[in-house]
Amino acid sequence: MDEKEIKVMxxxxxxxxxxxxxxxxxxxxxxILYINLMSSPxxxxxxxxxxxxxxxxxxxxxxxxxxxTTLDAERLSRAGIEVFQINTGPFGGxxxxxxxxxxxxxxxCNPEDAKFLFVENIGNLVCPAEFDVGxxxxxxxxxxxxxxxKPLKYPLAFRNSQLCLISKLDLLPYLDVDIELLKDNIRxxxxxxxxxxxxxxxxxxxxxxxAYLRERGGxx
Amino acid sequence: MxxxxxxxxxxALAEKSRKEEDLKEVTxxxxxxxxxxxxxxxxxxMHFDLMKIDHRGFEEAVLEIEERQIKLRCSECxxxxxxxxxxxxCPECHSTExxxxxxxxxxxxxxxxxx
Numbered sequence: 001m002d003e004k005e006i007k008v009m010x011x012x013x014x015x016x017x018x019x020x021x022x023x024x025x026x027x028x029x030x031x032i033l034y035i036n037l038m039s040s041p042x043x044x045x046x047x048x049x050x051x052x053x054x055x056x057x058x059x060x061x062x063x064x065x066x067x068x069t070t071l072d073a074e075r076l077s078r079a080g081i082e083v084f085q086i087n088t089g090p091f092g093g094x095x096x097x098x099x100x101x102x103x104x105x106x107x108x109c110n111p112e113d114a115k116f117l118f119v120e121n122i123g124n125l126v127c128p129a130e131f132d133v134g135x136x137x138x139x140x141x142x143x144x145x146x147x148x149x150k151p152l153k154y155p156l157a158f159r160n161s162q163l164c165l166i167s168k169l170d171l172l173p174y175l176d177v178d179i180e181l182l183k184d185n186i187r188x189x190x191x192x193x194x195x196x197x198x199x200x201x202x203x204x205x206x207x208x209x210x211a212y213l214r215e216r217g218g219x220x
Numbered sequence: 221m222x223x224x225x226x227x228x229x230x231x232a233l234a235e236k237s238r239k240e241e242d243l244k245e246v247t248x249x250x251x252x253x254x255x256x257x258x259x260x261x262x263x264x265x266m267h268f269d270l271m272k273i274d275h276r277g278f279e280e281a282v283l284e285i286e287e288r289q290i291k292l293r294c295s296e297c298x299x300x301x302x303x304x305x306x307x308x309x310c311p312e313c314h315s316t317e318x319x320x321x322x323x324x325x326x327x328x329x330x331x332x333x334x335x
Binding site for chain 2: 002003004005006007008009010011012013014015016092094095096098124126127130131152155156159187188189190191192
């Protein structure tokens with residue numbers, strides 16, 4: 001029996017990408033702005049969402065991704081955000097979220113009346129960038145404590161994002177980090193990315209992020 | 221760690237092709253992976269060997285990975301540059317108007333098997 005080579009030429013993640021594209025369109029039609037937050041663990045994603053909820057009147061819905069625990073979801077819930085938890089621990093501890101999981105979560109909780117949908121992706125600067133979850137705006141969060149070099153070390157998360165939030169500005173006086181060099185490195189990876197700086201703790205720069213959300217969300 | 225999920229999708233797709241082509245046994249799956257995807261080949265091969273036994277006709281299949289480096293084309297000066305580091309600014313004219321022409325691949329090129 002002869003061996004036969006068959007050309008396939010298909011993207012490996014085409015199923016994920018198809019679901020992601022459907023989600024993007026579906027939520028756009030519903031007038032829900034969908035933002036995917038990606039970062040290393042501990043960059044301040046949850047705190048940013050808590051502060052956002054305190055300053056935005058429109059309803060926010062969040063899908064919280066963690067390998068285990070519901071700690072962040074509990075914090076978001078206390079801040080008034082309706083939240084759905086995805087724990088990947090029981091399924092082998094996946095380090096990212098995929099479009100199909102977001103679709104299933106939305107089918108279960110149907111946040112029709114929300115204005116904003118946030119996915120707080122699993123804390124990891126590598127894997128989440130690989131999987132399109134269908135967001136309108138991919139946002140990478142990097143705290144000033146992480147150093148200037150991280151965009152160069154983990155380029156895909158910065159390359160695949162439209163917005164970068166530099167967080168924990170209040171810690172700058174205690175660090176040797178050069179924030180201009182950090183921004184240069186981000187732009188070397190993605191010259192078109194929008195960069196906002198903030199401290200969710202002190203509120204510095206928060207107004208820029210809130211204005212960005214209001215503008216993109218079509219809120220006067 | 222994303223190698224596991226990617227391998228799962230890869231096998232599902234390859235299995236669909238095997239059925240469409242009516243192959244009884246697949247001996248080789250060839251994929252092309254750009255370095256931008258941060259895939260560790262050894263980890264991917266390990267996942268493939270662990271998962272293939274659950275896919276009929278793939279028990280003896282070997283995964284072949286072709287890796288592609290990052291290649292940019294500058295829209296300003298038209299230079300084509302192979303990058304050692306993922307910095308997307310043209311090293312020739314420093315333009316930010318560049319396009320990734322290689323290095324972002326993640327696809328199955330072919331499957332080889334017996335009918």
